[in-house]
Amino acid sequence: MTKIRFATVWLAGCSGCHMSFLDLDEWLLELAQHVDVVYSPVGSDIKEYPDNVDVCWVEGGVANEDNLELIHQVRAKTKLLVSFGDCAVTANVPGMRNMLGGVEPVLKRAYLELGDVTPQLPDEPGIVPPLLDQVRPVHEIVNVDLFIPGCPPSADRIKATLEPLLRGEMPQMVGREMIKFG
Amino acid sequence: MSVCTLTIDGKDVAIEAGATLLDAAKEAGIEIPRLCYLEGLSSVGACRLCMVELAGTNKLFPACVTAVAEGMEVRTQSPKLQNYRRMTVELLFAEGNHVCAVCVANGNCELQDVAIAVGMDHSRFTYQFPTRSIDISHPKFGIDRNRCILCTRCVRVCDEIEGAHVWDVANRGENCEIVAGLDRPWGEVSACTSCGKCVDACPTGSIFRKGETTGEKARDREKLEFLAQARQQHEWVR
Numbered sequence: 001m002t003k004i005r006f007a008t009v010w011l012a013g014c015s016g017c018h019m020s021f022l023d024l025d026e027w028l029l030e031l032a033q034h035v036d037v038v039y040s041p042v043g044s045d046i047k048e049y050p051d052n053v054d055v056c057w058v059e060g061g062v063a064n065e066d067n068l069e070l071i072h073q074v075r076a077k078t079k080l081l082v083s084f085g086d087c088a089v090t091a092n093v094p095g096m097r098n099m100l101g102g103v104e105p106v107l108k109r110a111y112l113e114l115g116d117v118t119p120q121l122p123d124e125p126g127i128v129p130p131l132l133d134q135v136r137p138v139h140e141i142v143n144v145d146l147f148i149p150g151c152p153p154s155a156d157r158i159k160a161t162l163e164p165l166l167r168g169e170m171p172q173m174v175g176r177e178m179i180k181f182g
Numbered sequence: 183m184s185v186c187t188l189t190i191d192g193k194d195v196a197i198e199a200g201a202t203l204l205d206a207a208k209e210a211g212i213e214i215p216r217l218c219y220l221e222g223l224s225s226v227g228a229c230r231l232c233m234v235e236l237a238g239t240n241k242l243f244p245a246c247v248t249a250v251a252e253g254m255e256v257r258t259q260s261p262k263l264q265n266y267r268r269m270t271v272e273l274l275f276a277e278g279n280h281v282c283a284v285c286v287a288n289g290n291c292e293l294q295d296v297a298i299a300v301g302m303d304h305s306r307f308t309y310q311f312p313t314r315s316i317d318i319s320h321p322k323f324g325i326d327r328n329r330c331i332l333c334t335r336c337v338r339v340c341d342e343i344e345g346a347h348v349w350d351v352a353n354r355g356e357n358c359e360i361v362a363g364l365d366r367p368w369g370e371v372s373a374c375t376s377c378g379k380c381v382d383a384c385p386t387g388s389i390f391r392k393g394e395t396t397g398e399k400a401r402d403r404e405k406l407e408f409l410a411q412a413r414q415q416h417e418w419v420r
Contacts, residue, residue, distance in 0.1 A: 083304065086282065086283055089303070089304045090275070090280075090281075090304070090305070090309065091309060091311075092281060092283055093281060093283055093284060095281075095309070095311065096279070096281060098309075098311035099279060099311055099312075099313055099314075099328075101313070134311065136309075137304070137309065139304060140308060140309075144304075147303040147304040148303075149303055149304065151282065151283035173301075173303045174301050175298065176298050178303075179297065179298045179301070179302070179303055180294075180298075181280075181282040181294055181297060182282025182283045182285065182288040182289065182294065182397075
């Protein structure tokens with residue numbers, strides 16, 4: 001049987017969803033029999049998002065130019081895109097900067113007003129990606145095929161979502177077991 | 183006392199005239215989602231979640247403020263109603279700033295509960311990220327308007343049960359907000375008795391006790407039920 005080409009990406013989130021993914025513990029060995037991890041911050045060291053990915057789980061909202069470029073690549077090269085966790089689904093905590101109204105007030109607040117030692121605005125073109133005006137949920141930028149809210153989704157819920165996918169079925173996101181915000 | 187007979191989702195129900203469709207559904211053991219309704223308070227039909235279908239008309243009716251009538255055929259679940267209810271909940275999430283992960287009511291929130299009930303796994307409406315205010319001037323409580331869904335339970339519980347009428351709804355449309363003492367800092371409103379009934383009535387984490395952190399909000403709903411029914415049942419102490 002050919003293995004499923006599996007990827008995960010990490011946009012504007014705390015990596016907690018990926019940590020929760022690693023909480024699958026020994027079931028990761030089972031998963032590894034069914035998938036090739038072709039791109040993932042916790043599962044491979046590949047820097048370029050590859051072609052022909054079957055499934056990609058996306059953690060985090062879209063907050064900067066790098067996130068935006070990567071999510072468009074992911075969508076173009078992936079069959080099934082999964083919005084993984086509250087930051088991807090709602091923008092969540094990273095999205096709280098949206099209430100400050102744009103990039104400039106956010107940077108001033110974080111780096112000048114709250115900067116207790118040598119306050120200065122970050123300025124490294126080509127290295128530090130510019131922020132987008134607002135952090136947006138993934139599905140407001142590209143089409144999303146499956147949503148798993150949660151901060152983070154528990155390993156049990158991640159497993160209950162992966163198992164049908166491995167059988168080639170879409171998981172049913174209904175009820176308290178599968179839907180949980182926060 | 184005259185009695186009306188009607189059917190709800192095919193079930194026969196008999197209930198006194200003057201009762202609402204929500205009362206009748208409760209009698210029949212049928213759950214209808216709602217957020218602004220709270221037993222013991224007047225009903226206002228604000229949240230639009232309890233909309234039901236009546237045979238013979240295309241119009242939808244809010245069950246909490248629609249009186250029963252003889253021979254009514256009520257449907258509480260249909261693809262159309264389920265679709266509208268899900269959209270209503272999605273709109274509530276999109277128009278406020280509901281960051282469940284850092285909310286006092288996380289895991290103990292009626293907005294989260296209805297999201298699950300209507301099968302909402304994301305909002306299809308664009309998040310508005312509105313600018314809303316927080317008032318922590320009261321020594322015991324706070325109000326975070328980011329989490330408010332304008333159900334007006336706080337307005338009604340304070341007016342109708344406590345009799346203090348601290349809260350009102352100010353402004354229109356997207357600028358609508360709950361204000362204390364005709365828009366003064368809550369802590370300066372002398373009419374407030376600090377009873378905390380608004381905290382217990384609030385379905386989300388919008389009105390909370392100070393010192394509570396993520397997921398810690400607990401409500402004393404039994405207190406409100408006791409107060410609403412005690413006189414009728416001649417219970418003078420709880």
